[in-house]
Amino acid sequence: MDNISFPAYVDMSFIITCCLICISLYYLKKPKLYFRGCILAIIGVLLSFVVVSIWQIVTISDIKLIAIFISPIILGIVIGVGILSKFKVFQFPLFICILSLFGSVSSFVLITGDFLTPIYFNTSQRPKNQLFYLLMVEVCLGMWSSVSGIIGYLVVIFKLLKLLPHYKLRIPLRSFFVVFTLILSIILSSFIILVNDNTAKLALYWTTALLIALCSFITMMVDQSDLSIMMGILQSLSGWTVVAVGLIRNNNTVVFCGSIVGMYFIVTLLDSCQAKKISLLSMIFANKLTSNDVDFLKRKIDIPQIDLKEVSEMCLDAQNIVIIPSHSLIQSHSQILLNDLVELLKQKNKNVKIAIHPTIELMRGFIEILMVIGHIDSTTFCSFEINNSFLDVDLVLICGDCRMTPYSKANWKKFETTKALHSIVLSEIQLVEQNEQNVYWCHSPLYTGFETLINNLRHNNY
Structure with a gap:
């Protein structure tokens, strides 16, 4: 491919x-600075987009080409706004x-x-030299x-x-199947690079794509x-696709930006694996449970x-409150x-903190809803x-899953909630397995439980 020459001001916008x-990636690693990181990332992307758009419009003399350049931008904005209007606030992770x-x-x-x-379409761009083979590797x-x-x-x-x-998803010889598929894909990719026949090259390309698709499906079918x-892996792959x-x-410049994003999410997902004390390789290749899941119905104590009125009373009596969300809340x-509960407690002069476990942090869309919309x-x-x-x-409110606390036998990195005066697990199923002192269970679905709790605190129904 020919080199693309950018004017100095476009290159400078890329550097900025x-x-x-x-x-922004540094800020995104810290919950307290998360919103600042989002704003910086948006500003950076918009800067390059605006500068490149101005450069293209100025340099293109044909009005038809300008229309062709602008039309996809307008179409993308219309589609994005249309999709966003159909999504409800809680579906923001799905939207992302x-x-x-x-x-x-x-x-x-x-x-x-x-x-x-x-x-196929321009055989003059197919020189029999190393540049063509390099292009095939990159493809x-x-x-x-x-x-x-x-x-x-x-x-x-x-x-x-x-x-x-x-x-x-558990299948016989899962690890063998995944490894075999990967090795076969590498072999077929080598033939794509080396063979000269166009039909064979095209057949190998689509066969390899199907093998990668099958391998990715099996790999992604993990526990909830x-x-x-796995979202961290996908976001990292998005960065490496940009690199390609x-x-x-x-x-x-695009290679540099993509590699930064790719490496950032690799580091983030490894931090999450460390917090959950699981191996990324065992998650991908092994059939066994890797998330320290347990059968709560058999091992409960x-x-x-307590009921929701008693939870309301304890929230009113407490001064320092910590809320620990989980995937169940999402x-x-x-x-x-x-968000409504936090705002209501703050109106009653309570000191409220939301403790974010790394496994929640990777599920993009959760913090954004609470900070931007909430x-x-x-x-x-x-x-x-x-x-x-x-x-x-004074009070810890655990929303659903308690594997991130000492009340579970799961081998995750824990919030030391047993040091607090009282802890409450709000869930439909009794999840506490150990360290049962100063902990209570409130039997309620999360959504209706929050609704009732907010109503009780707002109208003094306790």
């Missing part, structure tokens, strides 16, 4: 965008996945076009990452819509609580049970109700630094 994205799916599909179409052009890498992203995001979307089972880690596109188009679409201040969020302050906490 890279700097802003680097800073659908947009990411569109990105993966567009990358695959772009990469496939760059694969077909020199072998194969881009095809791998984009196809994996397409299938992965489809699986996540179907799981969020509850069209696929929430448990891990591991879905956040940048390599094909000889755009070093007897603990004091699945029950209770994010906005959580107007929760960034200082409300915390992570494991709250462990130093639990002795001063």
Whole structure:
């Protein structure tokens, strides 16, 4: 491919965008600075988009070409606004996945076009030299990452819509099948690069894409609580797809930005694996449960049970309150109700913190809803630094899953809630397995439980 020459001001906008994205990724790792990171990333992307758009409009003299350039932008804005208007607030994670799916599909179409052009439509671009083989290598890498992203995001979307089972897909010889598929895909990709026959090259391309799709589907069919880690893998793949596109188009700035995003999400998902004390390789290759899931119905213990009126009284009596959300809260679409509860408690002069476990942090869309739409201040969020302050906490409200607390035998990194004065697990199923002192169970679905709790506190119904 020919090198694309940009004017100095366009290159400068790319450099500024890279700097802003680097800073934003640092902020995104910290719940208190999360909103600032989102703003910096948006500013960086908009800067490059506006500068490149102005450059294209100024340099293009034909009005028809300008219309062709502007039309997809307008179409994308209309489609985006239309899709967003159909989504409810609690479906924001689903909205993010659908947009990411569109990105993966567009990358695959772009990469496939760059694969077909020199072998079918413009044979003059197919020199028998190292540059052509290098192009085929870059195309194969881009095809791998984009196809994996397409299938992965489809699986996540179907799981969020509850069209696929929430448990891990177990098949005989799972590890052998995944490894064999990967090795076969590498061999076929090598033939794509080396063979000269166009028909064979095309057949190998689509066969490899199907193998990668099948491997990605099996890999992504994990337990629901591991879905956040798989989201980290998909977001990293999105970055590496951008790298492949940048390599094909000889755009070093795009390569740099994509590699930063790809490495950031790799580090983030490894942090999440460390917090859950599981192996990423065992999650992908092993048939066994990797998320420290337990059979709560068989291993539950007897603990004091309280109703929602008593929970309301305890919230009113407490001064320092910590709320620990889980994936169950996301699945029950209770994010906005959580925001209403936090705001109501703050109106009653309570000190409220929301403790974010790394497994929740990776499920994009959760913090955004609470901060942007719910107007929760960034200082409300915390992570494991709250462990130093639990002795001063009067009440801990655990929303659904308690595997991130000492009340579960799961081998996750824990919030030290046993140091607090009282803890309440709000869930439909009794989840407490150990350390049952100063902990209560409130039997209630999360959504209706939050509704009732908010109503009790708002109208003094306790």
